[in-house]
Amino acid sequence: MTAIEATGLRYAYPDGTLAVDGVDVTVEAGERVALLGPNGAGKSTLLQLLGGLVDPDAGTVRYFGETTDADAVRDRLSVLTQNPADYLFNPTVREDLAYGPSQQDLSAVEVDRRVERVADQLDLGDLLSKPPFRLSGGEQRRAALASALTVEPAVLLLDEPVSNVDAANRAEILSLLSALSADGVTLVTSTPDTELVPHVADRVVLLDAAGEVAATGPTREILTDTDLLTDCDLRPPQVVRLFDGREDVPLTVAEARARLGD
Ligand SMILES: Nc1ncnc2c1ncn2[C@@H]1O[C@H](COP(=O)(O)OP(=O)(O)OP(=O)(O)O)[C@@H](O)[C@H]1O
Ligand SMILES: [Mg+2]
Known part of the structure; x- marks a missing residue:
């Protein structure tokens, strides 16, 4: 089944900046896809178009082969934008995490169960009673991710999910994303960081600085094409350059260590 099928997407901001121009993206259910490109390539704009947060000037986005109405699939699709404040607007973090599922037809007990579980997975327990604006930047990113997870989406669109997050929390988030993927959740992750891509994606949609799709292919094929990455103002991962x-x-690094017989 196709989770998201976008064709001919075009979007210009009110000031005339053409951020996305003629982009096609198809994501199959259960896939892990990275939207990789340099700063300003249009990744965040594209992610918001794919998530139905913004309407394209041209083109369509179809969900689950069923509908082009993103609001009709809100219980199956979560989008984490680059701005945690989009998700943190209640008096406490606990209420922010409960907000999504409480919009669904779920019992209060079930909403609580989800909040507790996700808070535990992302180590937010001590922060649940705090006002979200009192959290540090990295904590806010984790809380925003948590609020996207409590709806238990089938498709998760993530804009730079580990930027501004320390090493321990980064590892925790990446292992949580792996577990979600193993459960069949579709993951689309936007990032300018080639080092992150092998951890979050099996397939890459590579955008160039002009915001056009420069290539799409398996992660290994894209990340080992150093000329292609350089043409897109991206630096290949360190171990790719080393080998x-x-x-x-x-x-x-883990693959490199295995190769060295470590
Ligand atoms: N609200 C806005 N008004 C006008 N132009 C905008 C707006 N938001 C983004 N842009 C422009 O649209 C283009 C694409 O921006 P976008 O945020 O989608 O890029 P990005 O690939 O996510 O970059 P980054 O890696 O820095 O997050 C850029 O040229 C940017 O300057
Ligand atoms: Mg962005």
């Missing part, structure tokens, strides 16, 4: 030109180029 460039050899056989079986590793994409991550």
Whole structure:
């Protein structure tokens, strides 16, 4: 089944900036896809178009092969934008986490169960009673992600989910995303960071600085094409540069260690 099928997407901001121009993206259910591109390529705009938060000037987005109405699939699709404040507007973090599921037809007990579980997974327990604006920047990002997860979406669109997050929390978030993917959740992650891509995606949609799709393909194929990445103002992952030109180029430090027989 196709989770998201976008064709001919075009979007210009009111000041005339053409952020997305003629982009096609298809995401199959259960896939892990990265939207990779340099700053200003239009990743965030594209993610908001794919999530139905913004209407395109041209083109369509179809969900689950069923509908082009994003509001009709809000209980199956969550979008995490780059701005945590989009999700944190209640008096306490607990209420922010409960907000999404409380819009669904769920019992109060079930809403509480979800809040407790996600808070536990993202180590937010001590923060639940705090006003969200009292959280640190990294804590706000985790709380915003948590609020996207409590609706238990089938499709999760994430804009730079680990930027501004420390190493321990980054590892926790990445392992949570892996577990969600193993459960069949579709993941679309936007990032300018080639190092992150192997951890969140099996397939890459590569955007160039002009916001056009420069290439799309398996993560290994895109991340080992150093010329292609450089043309898109991106730097290949460190271990790819280290092993460039050899056989079986590793994409991550863990792969490199395995290759070195460590
Ligand atoms: N509200 C806005 N009004 C006008 N132009 C905007 C607005 N938001 C973004 N843009 C422009 O649209 C283009 C795409 O921006 P977008 O935020 O989608 O890029 P991005 O790939 O997410 O970049 P980053 O990696 O820095 O997050 C940029 O040229 C940006 O300056
Ligand atoms: Mg962005």
